[in-house]
Amino acid sequence: MEYLIHLAILISIWSMLAVSLNLILGYTGLLSITHAAFFGLGAYATAISITVYDINFFVSIFMGILITGIISLLFGLILSRFKGDIYALASFGLNIIVFSIFLNWQDLTRGPLGIPGINRPEIFDFVFKNNLYFLILVAIFALLIYLLSEYIVKSSFGRVLQAIREKEEIIQVFGYKTQLFKLTIFVISACMASVAGSFFASYITFIDPSTFDLQESIFILAIVILGGLANNKGAFVGTVFLILLPEVLRFVGFPTDIAAQMRQVVYGLLLVGLMMYRPQGLLGKFKL
């Protein structure tokens, strides 16, 4: 039972990441491969707030959103100059720069040693120490993010985003400032990833830079593409599949470290296969 709760918590956290990346990648059509950076910013914001400044977890979520908001605004401005494949490469670069900062700004992040001893969330003297309570909390936040995403993509704002994806020039003719729309959704999505990071740090109670490298961004990308571009349900389905995959592999007898590598093999090959035969993903509505 405890094990199932653990998996459900992981699924909740990663579905926040997938749903938020889908806003940029699926609905707006921007191939951003830097989501792990924002995930990490949230995680480090929470870790440092709690361990160094003894700030409440729920306040630390907002610290994370604030910091991620500012940095993603800056990143969004840089990326707004690029299109297509160059956009992807530049976003790659941003992920590596953020990763380098996590790794090397040792006074703040303790570098490769990581930050241990991050407390579980606490409100009015109630501590979410029990994993079941933690699951309920994180699931509520994941649901909120899911509903917010659904609301965004169904609003007039979301329709403009999808129009930008289909033909940016035309929507510009109608007088929409498309750069502003792209920037806004980029920041919103990054802040959602930061919330996921806050929960991750608090759940595992230990973080180090290796969780937030480029490979993680590729993993989140694979979830979104597998589940389906421009489909929030698809993002959830993709998360469930790829989070459970190593567990299934372990269950059939692969050792733990091999199972983790096998997952990489599977999602790598899935990306290749999907791109060849179904570029919109399983439930997707938009082809890259």
Added chain:
Amino acid sequence: MSIIPQLIINSVIAGSIYSLVALGFNLIFGTTKFFNLAHGVVATIGGYGTFAMLKMFDQNIYISIIFGIIVAAFFGWLSEKLIFKPMRKTKSSSTVLLVASLGLFTALQAIIAIIFTSQFKTLSISVAQTKVYEIFGGIITDVQIVIFFTVIFILLGLVLMMKYTKLGKAIKAISDDEEVAKIVGINTNKVIAKVFIIGSAIAGIAGIAIGFDTGIEPTMGMNILLKGVVAVIIGGVGSVSGGVVGAFLLAFIENFGIWKISGEWKDAIAFVVLLLFLIFRPRGIFNKKK
């Protein structure tokens, strides 16, 4: 003793290796017009191919190196044959090809880790046997000298090939306009397959060189690839000589950068340089045409 000669030597060696990756990447990009991210793992395959022959099957060093190069070239060719060529036929966008190459990269890297474990391994026989020379107060190993001259040799070979052979001219024609190249009777798929073989062989050499100079690990591909890509963008995408200049420029910036800041920031420096170039000089230092 001044540190500058050593920094220059380090930069030249790093630049040599980056330019190998940039060369292959540029050739492939020139003819296929997509960023082949799997190019990085091809270098890793070259390194591990040599490692397998040398340390697991106890072959001599020359056979091992040749084997590594052939394995890398084979995988490059296979990726073109099985994945990229069918995708070009269905007119997939360059972004779709990029994501597919990223997937291939991830899968192959993990397979290498499963077969050879994630541990860092070195190709050189023993540290004691490494000869060390001194140039103007800087230290260079015999391996590094060999790497440097190999790179010069490959560079000259490529320049001559591009200028004087039919293949070189066909590559240029496809880079300019694939449709027109087809119309004048160039078998573009055949030429692109050869480009993948040549480019991947050169990437394999880069991986082997790194293996002898420092060592190999399954995740090294991403780093090699990204340095190559940064070099290509600095020098101008699609320009073969530009890629080489970009590689050396990047190596010098990195190595002189860590003179003042600490060494761990090397990657961050490379990507700040990349972003600066993308923002202010997106066509590289040489490419002026729009």
